Amino acid sequence: MATVISLTMTPPVVTPEQPFVIMSQPVRPTGPVTGPDGGSHNGLEPTPELLAELAEHSRRLESATPQEIIAWAVENYAPKLTMATAFGPEGCVIMHMLAAIDPSTYVFNLDTGYQFKETLDLADRIEKRYGLKIDFKRADTTVEQYEALHGGPLYKTNSDQCCFDRKVKVLRQSVLGWQAWMSGIRRDQGTGDRAGIPIVGWDKKFALVKISPLANWTKKDVWKLITEENVPYNPLHDQGYTSIGCWPCTRAVMFGEDERAGRWSGSAKKECGLHTSD
Numbered sequence: 001m002a003t004v005i006s007l008t009m010t011p012p013v014v015t016p017e018q019p020f021v022i023m024s025q026p027v028r029p030t031g032p033v034t035g036p037d038g039g040s041h042n043g044l045e046p047t048p049e050l051l052a053e054l055a056e057h058s059r060r061l062e063s064a065t066p067q068e069i070i071a072w073a074v075e076n077y078a079p080k081l082t083m084a085t086a087f088g089p090e091g092c093v094i095m096h097m098l099a100a101i102d103p104s105t106y107v108f109n110l111d112t113g114y115q116f117k118e119t120l121d122l123a124d125r126i127e128k129r130y131g132l133k134i135d136f137k138r139a140d141t142t143v144e145q146y147e148a149l150h151g152g153p154l155y156k157t158n159s160d161q162c163c164f165d166r167k168v169k170v171l172r173q174s175v176l177g178w179q180a181w182m183s184g185i186r187r188d189q190g191t192g193d194r195a196g197i198p199i200v201g202w203d204k205k206f207a208l209v210k211i212s213p214l215a216n217w218t219k220k221d222v223w224k225l226i227t228e229e230n231v232p233y234n235p236l237h238d239q240g241y242t243s244i245g246c247w248p249c250t251r252a253v254m255f256g257e258d259e260r261a262g263r264w265s266g267s268a269k270k271e272c273g274l275h276t277s278d
């Protein structure tokens with residue numbers, strides 16, 4: 001089970017655009033946690049009633065600020081609420097807000113073993129700045145073992161399998177027992193599942209509620225807050241890396257390119273599978 005985050009520093013004061021408003025009564029379904037092979041792992045079942053409730057909450061939160069959405073998520077799902085971050089600018093913004101709203105929220109990173117050194121350094125800076133303890137979740141093989149098993153780096157020959165083994169499978173394990181997770185995806189990041197993400201919805205792939213507090217924010221909104229509130233961010237962004245994942249599958253983008261053009265560049269792959277419904 002999860003490691004509990006400890007708060008050792010006074011969290012920064014975040015000034016929301018409006019006071020926090022809990023916009024509705026909690027949806028806190030109860031039930032047994034039955035584990036990975038025993039059906040529902042968290043007491044939630046995607047019944048038509050639950051899906052309708054989530055859709056209604058999502059609709060009502062469309063005009064809420066990210067801080068209000070996070071406060072709503074905490075009110076409804078803590079202590080069964082978690083957050084996954086790859087330390088992108090959006091994740092950094094959410095952790096900045098979360099530190100002021102509920103710093104006891106469990107935050108984790110999927111550490112594939114291929115993350116940039118700058119990304120891991122950023123994790124340290126965030127922990128120090130906010131007093132958060134971020135958990136690193138890893139596959140059951142090291143990079144060396146994994147590459148030996150496949151006769152070399154699988155990201156070169158089968159990146160879908162590599163992402164599945166080192167991200168998707170690890171996330172699946174990491175969210176067992178949790179009822180809701182938060183992610184930093186924005187609708188303006190592209191087409192497909194990102195473009196249509198609800199504020200609150202059922203994540204059928206991982207079988208829990210997914211909350212996207214920044215769904216309505218733009219890249220400009222994110223960087224405005226980072227600049228104004230001095231939020232720690234990955235220095236690779238200053239070198240043209242607009243979206244940062246594993247180092248073998250990430251490059252800096254050129255002027256005019258889409259912000260995710262540097263991910264799996266040269267292949268048709270656009271997503272690692274964490275934020276797709278298929």
Ligand code: SF4
Nearest residue numbers: 155159162163246249
């Ligand atoms: S992004 Fe690349 S290195 Fe990272 S898990 Fe996916 S294929 Fe492997």
